[in-house]
Amino acid sequence: MGRLSAWIMQHDHPQKIAISDGTESITYGELPKYMAAIQHAVATLQEENGKRPVGVVVDQSATSALILLSLIDGGVSFLPLDQQTTQAEQDRLAKMAFIRRWIKPDGGDRAISYSRLLAKGESRSMETGATETDLSASSAVVLLPTSGSTGPMKLAQLTHAVLYREGLxxxxxxxxxxxxxxxxxxxxxxxxxxxxxxMGSVLAGATLRICSAPTPRKVASEALASRSTILFGVPLLYQLLTQAEMITSNQLSALRMAISAGGRLDPAIASAFHGKFGARLLQVYGSTETGAIAATDPTGAETDGAVGSILPEVEVELTDQQVIVVRSPSLFQGYVTAEHGFVSPLHNGAYVTADIGMIKGRQLFLTGRQSEFINVAGRKVNANEIAQVLRSFPGILQAKVVGENDSLYGQKIIAYVVAEAAVSPQDIRFFLARHLAFYKIPHEIKLTAELPRSWKEQYVHQDREMP
Known part of the structure; x- marks a missing residue:
């Protein structure tokens, strides 16, 4: 029995629903038994995989959540990917992580389906006499795709102990x-x-309702039907919920809090949400590399503009240029990259972020950012990655990708392309759809005779031309 199973079995409500997706529900009494069965089936899969990480395509179902918990509890290294990930991108990440076997909703070549995975392990009973696993001593990792600050997509490597700690x-x-x-x-x-x-919900013994393909109307409907007390979302969701006239305060009346992460939350949105629905909208600031760094104090007031109070056991320092440096038990180990294998950007146990900020007491404020990220509705997209794919298209001579502020998405993706006459935006978009996840496809593709230059590039160019 793993540490997570042992924790779950301490709950005294086996009939209570642990995870539900609206169609399928799993109780806390069933959860450890299912996890033990899946772990038995995955053990065989890992033997075939040479103990390498296992790939998992996540479809936001209760079964997918169960599989993720099973891998964490069983100490299995894994790479989870969104169901929207293209085959080309999946193949590239699998090669990077040395993954040979996959768990997918419908199976496929060198993949085991969700249903087959459960069937393989359904005859197994839970080994209640096993000792609890010490996660701090486990070598198992999770590989999470991240754009990083520059270059193409890479994999951030974190221990399972970090997942457990962040849930707590x-x-x-x-x-x-x-x-x-x-x-x-x-x-x-x-x-x-x-x-x-x-992890946070399961460790609390709470019920987790999964809303897949969320729209404001669907979220409000499910919140009303389930009488949800906590809502997890990104800033865009809360902006849309607040602005939608057809969504009433009654639909979210059971909420005691809403949590926002994945992008900076405008204080005006937080204020408007609280005014309409009566629940506080609390912000979490962090990253894949660092875990949660700061969060709104649910028991007190925050200074306007703060991203939150620095969390316990987290240390934040500022460089001479006011760049945020983080030390935390939740720091990742490093990146797995296609070019250089495993590399670690940590220095003396600290991670230098791309954010610029200031600290007042224990409250953290963001004042700028250094990186090349484009934040599209909470998803971090690297402009250089898209530009590299664009340049691989026959007929494209030059390409540049930038982010542009947008009232709906936060930022939208604009691609400037210098191409041969026969190339059309429709051809380019069709090509990109085969190589990039849907949220990385530029909102606008502009054919131009010359790529635009940033202010910095204009300055450097002008300086070089001076006599």
């Missing part, structure tokens, strides 16, 4: 209880969804 951070800071019904709209293959909503 959410549980204890926000005071999750067994009486809570949490509704999550965030992908379970992302750090926020995996640790905040999934």
């Amino acid at each position: 951070v959410y549980k204890e800071w926000f005071d999750f209880t067994a009486d809570d019904i949490a509704l999550t709209t965030t992908p379970l293959n992302y750090m926020y969804g995996l640790t905040g909503s999934l």
Whole structure:
């Protein structure tokens, strides 16, 4: 029995629903038994995989959440990917992580389906006499895709102990209880969804409702039907919920809090949400590399503009240029990259972020950012990665990708392309759809005779031309 199973078995409500997706529900009494069965089936899969990490395509179902919990509890290294990930991108990441076998909703070549995985292990009973696993001594890792600050997609490597700790951070800071019904709209293959909503809810003994393909109307409907007390989302969701006239305060009346992460939350949105629905909208600031760094104090008031109070056991320092440096038990180990294998950017146990900020007391403020990220509705997209794919298209001579502020998405993706006459935006978009996840496809593709230059590039160019 793993540490997570042992924790779950301490709950005294085996008939209570642990995870539900609206179609399928799993109780706390069933959860450890299913986890033990899946672990038995995955053990065989790992033998075939040479003990390498296992790939998992996550479809936001209760079964997918169960599989993720089983891998964590069983000490199995894994790479979780969104169901929207293209085959080309999946193949590239699998090669990077040396993954040979996959778990997918419908199976496929060198993959085992969800249903087959459960069938393989259904005859196994839980080994109740096994000793609890010490996660701090486990060598198992999770590999989470991240754009990094520059270059193409890479994999951030974190220990399972970090996933467990981050779940406890959410549980204890926000005071999750067994009486809570949490509704999550965030992908379970992302750090926020995996640790905040999934691990946090299960460690609290709460009920987790998964809302897949969320729209404001669907979220409001499910919140009303389930009487959800906690809502997990990104800033865009809360903006839309607040602005939607057809969504009433009654639909979210059971909420005691809403949690926002995945992008900076505008204080005006937090204020408007609280005014309309009566529940506080609390912000979490962090990253895949660092875990949660700061969060709104649910028991007190925050200074306007703060991203939150620095969390316990987290240390934040500022460089001479006011760049945020983080030390935390939740720091990742490093990146797995296609070019250089495993590399670690940690220095003296600290991670230098791309954010610029200031600290007042224990409250943290963001004042700028250094990186090349484009934040599209909470998803971090690297402009250089898209530009590299564009340049691989026959007929494209030059390409540049930038982010542009947008009232709906936060930022939208604009691609400037210098191409031969025969190339059309439709051809380019069709090509990109085969190589990039849907949220990385540029909102606008502009054919131009010359790429635009940033202010910095213009300055450097002008300086070089001076006599």
